[in-house]
Amino acid sequence: MAKLVREKHTIDGVxxxxxxxxxxxxxVFFHGAGTLGGLEFAETxxxxxxxxxxxxxxFGESGDDPTLTEPHDYLMHxxxxxxxxxxxxVNLVGLSFGGYLAAKFAVEHGHRIxxxxxxxxxxxxxEKHPMVDILAVPAETLxxxxxxxxxxxxxxxxxxxxxxxxxxxxxxxTTFARLMWEHPLDFRLPRHLHRLKMPTLLVWGDxxxxxxxxxxxxxxxxxxxxxxxxxxxxHLIHLESPEALEAIAKFLE
Amino acid sequence: xxxxxxxxxxxxxxxxxLPENHKDYKSLWVDFSxxxxxxxxxxxxxxxxxxxxxxxxxxxxxxxxxxxxxxxVYSMMATPNVIAAALIPQTKNARICxxxxxxxxxxxxxxxxxxxxxxxxxxxxxxxxxxxxxxMEYWAHPISPAQARERFRESLKIMLQAWSEDGPTTHYxxxxxxxxxxxWPRPYQRPHPPCYIVGSGxxxxxxxxxxxxxxxxxxxxxxKKAEELNATLRERSACYGHTxxxxxxxxxxxxxxxxxxxxxxxxxxxxxxxxxxxxxRAAAYIAPPGYLSVDQLKIRAEGADxxxxxxxxxxxxxxxxxAVGTPEKVANLxxxxxxxxxxxxxxxxxxxxxxxxxxxxxxxxxFAEEVIPRLQAGGKEE
Numbered sequence: 001m002a003k004l005v006r007e008k009h010t011i012d013g014v015x016x017x018x019x020x021x022x023x024x025x026x027x028v029f030f031h032g033a034g035t036l037g038g039l040e041f042a043e044t045x046x047x048x049x050x051x052x053x054x055x056x057x058x059f060g061e062s063g064d065d066p067t068l069t070e071p072h073d074y075l076m077h078x079x080x081x082x083x084x085x086x087x088x089x090v091n092l093v094g095l096s097f098g099g100y101l102a103a104k105f106a107v108e109h110g111h112r113i114x115x116x117x118x119x120x121x122x123x124x125x126x127e128k129h130p131m132v133d134i135l136a137v138p139a140e141t142l143x144x145x146x147x148x149x150x151x152x153x154x155x156x157x158x159x160x161x162x163x164x165x166x167x168x169x170x171x172x173x174t175t176f177a178r179l180m181w182e183h184p185l186d187f188r189l190p191r192h193l194h195r196l197k198m199p200t201l202l203v204w205g206d207x208x209x210x211x212x213x214x215x216x217x218x219x220x221x222x223x224x225x226x227x228x229x230x231x232x233x234x235h236l237i238h239l240e241s242p243e244a245l246e247a248i249a250k251f252l253e
Numbered sequence: 254x255x256x257x258x259x260x261x262x263x264x265x266x267x268x269x270x271l272p273e274n275h276k277d278y279k280s281l282w283v284d285f286s287x288x289x290x291x292x293x294x295x296x297x298x299x300x301x302x303x304x305x306x307x308x309x310x311x312x313x314x315x316x317x318x319x320x321x322x323x324x325x326v327y328s329m330m331a332t333p334n335v336i337a338a339a340l341i342p343q344t345k346n347a348r349i350c351x352x353x354x355x356x357x358x359x360x361x362x363x364x365x366x367x368x369x370x371x372x373x374x375x376x377x378x379x380x381x382x383x384x385x386x387x388x389m390e391y392w393a394h395p396i397s398p399a400q401a402r403e404r405f406r407e408s409l410k411i412m413l414q415a416w417s418e419d420g421p422t423t424h425y426x427x428x429x430x431x432x433x434x435x436x437w438p439r440p441y442q443r444p445h446p447p448c449y450i451v452g453s454g455x456x457x458x459x460x461x462x463x464x465x466x467x468x469x470x471x472x473x474x475x476x477k478k479a480e481e482l483n484a485t486l487r488e489r490s491a492c493y494g495h496t497x498x499x500x501x502x503x504x505x506x507x508x509x510x511x512x513x514x515x516x517x518x519x520x521x522x523x524x525x526x527x528x529x530x531x532x533x534r535a536a537a538y539i540a541p542p543g544y545l546s547v548d549q550l551k552i553r554a555e556g557a558d559x560x561x562x563x564x565x566x567x568x569x570x571x572x573x574x575x576a577v578g579t580p581e582k583v584a585n586l587x588x589x590x591x592x593x594x595x596x597x598x599x600x601x602x603x604x605x606x607x608x609x610x611x612x613x614x615x616x617x618x619x620f621a622e623e624v625i626p627r628l629q630a631g632g633k634e635e
Contacts, residue, residue, distance in 0.1 A: 069400065136392075138537050167551045173542035174399050181397035181542070 002046040004039060004053065006061075011080050015063030018054035018081075022046030025114065026090040027252060028082075029053045030098030032122070032236075033134060033176045034169065035060040036143075037156050041238045044245050048253060049091065054081060056098075058175025069178050071123075071186070075105050082112060091252045093117040095238055096211065097176070100124075100186065106200075107192045116196060117248050119203040119237050120211045121219065125185040129214035133184055135177060139169060148207035148234035193222035200226040201251045203244055205233030227251070258591070259500060260625050261350060261600045262309035262617060263318035266302045266336070267532055268326040269607040270294050280536040282325040282389040295329060302329075303336075305604065305613050307343045312621035316348035316380065318600060320451075321355065323393040327532045334367045341375045349378045352451055352470070352600075355386030356408035357401055358394050361429060362436050364408075365415040369440045377441040382449040382470065383409060385458060388544045389535050399543025402457055404428050409465070416445035449503065454482050455549060463489035468501030470600060473533075475572045476590075479504075483594055502596035506574040506587065507605065509612075510619035514578045518566065520612055521577050526564040527606040580623030587624070588631055 004019035019039050027049035029042055039053045055062035057077060068074065078101075082090065091114050094102025099121030106113045122131055134142055147153050158165045200223055204213045216228055233241040272289055275281065306317045319336045322328035330336050333351050340349060349371065356364055372379040385405050391398035407426045411434065414422055420435030440446055449468035452458040459482060462469040469486050471479045483502050490497050507525065511517035540550055569575060576586040587599055601620065604613045 135542065163551045163554060166554055167547045170540070170542065170545075170550045171547045174547070177397060177542035178399040181399060182395055 001043050004043055004046070004051070009081065009084055011077060011084060014057045014065045014068075014077065016054060016057065016077075016081060017061035018052055020050070020052045022049050022051045024049040025252075026050045026052060026087050028087070028090045028092050029238075030092070030094035030102050031056065031059065032096030032098050033180075034172050036146075036169075037153065037236060037239045041245060044242070045249050048249055052085070052087075052090075054078075056101075056175070058178070059172050064171075064175070066178065071101060071104060071179055074101055074179070075108060078105055079109065079112075088112070089114050091115045091117075093119065093248060093252075094121065095119040096235065097122045097180075100189075103189070103193065103196070104186075106198065107195045110195060110198060113198050115252050116198050116200045117203060117251065118200065118219070119244070119248075120205060120208050120235055121202075122211055123180070123184065123186045124189055124211075124215055124218055125187050126215050126218050129212045129218070131185075131211040131215065132209070134210065135173070135181060135184065145209045146235050147240055148205065148209075148232070149240060152239045153236070190222050193219075196223050196226070199251075201248065202226050202228040203237060203248065204228070204230045205235060205237045205240065205244075206230050207233060208235045210235040256597060258625075258628050259315045259598045260620075260628075261316040261318045261348075261503070261598075262306065262314040262603045263320075263352075263505075263600055264302060264306055264604050265320070265322075265327060265532075265602070266298070266329045267606060268295065268298065268329050271326060271531065275531060278534075280534055280538055281531060282322075282327065282535040283392045283538040285325065287324075289326075298329065301610055302604075303339055303343070305610070305617070306340055308614065309603070309617055309621075310344035310347040312617055313625065314347055314617070314621060316350050317344065318350040318352050320352050320382075320384070321390075322387065323390050325389065325532075325535075334371060337371050337379075338374070341371065341378070344378075347378070348380050349375050350380040350382070352380070352382030352449065353384055355384050355390060355405075356412065357386055357396050357404050358390065359408075361408040361411035362415060362431065362434060365412045366436045366438075368412075368446065369416070369436065369438045372440040372442055372446050373438050375441075377446075379440070379442070379446040380449070381446050382451045383467070384451045385455075387535075388540050389538045391541045391544060392538055397543065398541040400428075401544060406461065409461070413445070413465070416440055449501070454478060455545070456485075457546075459486050460489060462486055463495070464493050466490065466493065466495035468497075468503065470503040470505055472505055473573075476574060476593075479574075480594055483596070487595075499596050500598040502594060503598045503600040504574060504590060504594050504596050505600050506576055506590070506602065508575075508583055508587075508601045508603065508620060508624075509577045509616050510580055510583050510624055511615070512579065514582065517578045521608075522566045524606040524608040524612075525566065525569070525575070525577075529569065530564055532606050580619060580627060583620070584624045584627040584631070588628055591628075 002021040004021045007018050009016045042051050042053045045051045057065045092102045099118040100123040106116050204216045229247050231241040231244040237244045319333040321333045337349050337351050407428050415436050421433040424431040450462040451470045454474045487497050509521035576583040603617050
């Protein structure tokens with residue numbers, strides 16, 4: 001298992017920080033609407049893949065760009081980043097909001113994706129089983145909802161109120177609000193998902209309290225060829241389920 | 254201070270029938286259910302509050318001030334232009350100040366039209382403030398707080414263009430497209446009614462007032478900070494070639510006047526306490542994502558930490574512009590603050606929280622008959 005190494009790139013004016021390590025085919029991971037919990041989990045993949053974990057603009061260690069105001073701006077950002085890194089074709093794994101971005105990227109640039117993994121992807125309109133609108137839930141309520149085993153998350157939280165921690169979360173929420181406040185669901189998704197012809201795996205935690213596991217059926221309806229796996233986990237599967245990380249690696253091999 | 258001073262009567266028109274368990278709610282804004290609103294009681298309150306503001310005109314206040322809030326007991330004026338329209342035919346002399354409608358929650362042409370209607374109806378008595386809208390309002394509207402300032406700028410540009418240039422004109426912007434910007438009627442005052450920005454001191458908002466040459470009034474800002482803001486605005490306005498007049502700095506004060514100091518405090522303290530502790534209680538809704546810069550958020554989070562603790566009229570009176578006491582004391586305080594803040598324009602909140610009718614009438618009457626003449630006389634002596 002190799003330690004991830006920090007790289008900094010300037011992509012269309014945005015300071016873009018990514019962590020990368022390992023040998024093999026490229027595996028790119030898109031994080032969700034917050035970076036609580038860090039990126040170390042991805043090191044488990046470094047024995048089998050060239051793992052690349054970028055921070056989205058406005059999240060974690062990457063810079064801000066307030067002119068990026070819709071999800072499509074992020075697809076363009078990643079098109080440019082992949083070009084800059086010389087990545088012609090990647091395995092793409094996305095979690096939550098990152099799963100939504102990954103699905104959208106693969107819809108539009110399918111030829112750049114070898115295999116696709118969508119873990120508890122967000123933003124799907126589903127009236128019967130709606131996802132939690134994370135912008136409407138106070139932070140102190142939301143954080144415990146992210147996992148089924150709170151111990152997993154606890155070590156990433158400050159013991160007492162910490163202004164910098166509050167500021168970091170507010171910054172990421174700001175970035176997310178810029179993209180999703182007015183339209184938290186993507187009503188175009190269902191009509192576009194049939195374009196996902198690459199091998200696709202849907203992954204869900206059976207105790208997901210943010211995007212309910214019932215949405216797995218909705219996604220399967222639109223991507224009938226996709227495989228699916230569920231694990232004992234809450235929403236943040238990458239932190240909670242080593243089995244899921246292993247299953248993703250197996251699928252991508 | 255010199256020249257004639259100006260005194261406004263401001264009212265929030267709160268809904269005062271809080272449920273017994275209201276302390277159980279972290280916020281009486283945004284998600285505090287409207288099942289707690291009884292329209293029968295609301296009807297009585299509107300009649301009462303309107304009569305209080307009509308009385309302000311008869312007592313000789315120079316202006317009546319209304320404003321906008323949503324999803325809350327704090328104010329029943331979700332659309333203050335409707336309130337202003339009800340006041341216009343019942344009042345004769347007072348300026349009608351809608352301070353104001355957040356442009357972000359209206360189509361700019363519609364807001365330009367509504368204000369023009371009020372201005373024409375009142376024969377030029379309208380004054381306007383442009384608030385960004387509190388953070389709380391953004392939870393109630395389908396408008397992103399993260400682009401609020403940018404949208405706000407574009408809205409202002411459209412409205413000022415609509416009022417200042419003969420229509421039709423066009424506007425092709427990021428948020429709005431107007432192929433025929435040509436609102437009827439046009440305002441009575443040319444090119445438009447006096448304009449102010451109201452805010453809680455964000456540098457970004459001060460800059461807008463400076464650039465456009467608008468007045469500025471800070472809200473919920475401690476005294477020292479408010480003084481600094483006025484100084485900053487004077488400096489920044491000069492950079493854009495504007496010279497700020499004293500009347501462009503309306504000073505928001507909370508006033509209560511009675512025959513003796515004891516009586517004033519006894520009659521007022523409980524309502525002011527409820528105003529700050531209950532009616533203004535909004536918890537984390539005060540800062541939706543993107544509404545503040547990260548730096549501003551940290552500054553305010555730190556400040557909020559320090560403000561915890563019980564209500565203390567003395568302490569809060571030292572931080573904010575709260576004048577409670579005999580006519581002489583209230584007049585002296587206002588005079589002092591006017592000098593300190595470089596303004597001759599006092600925007601006085603004459604009713605807070607569940608203050609009953611008799612206290613409101615008493616407060617306004619004593620203020621009009623005993624405080625205003627003292628200050629006007631003082632102004633003439635200089």
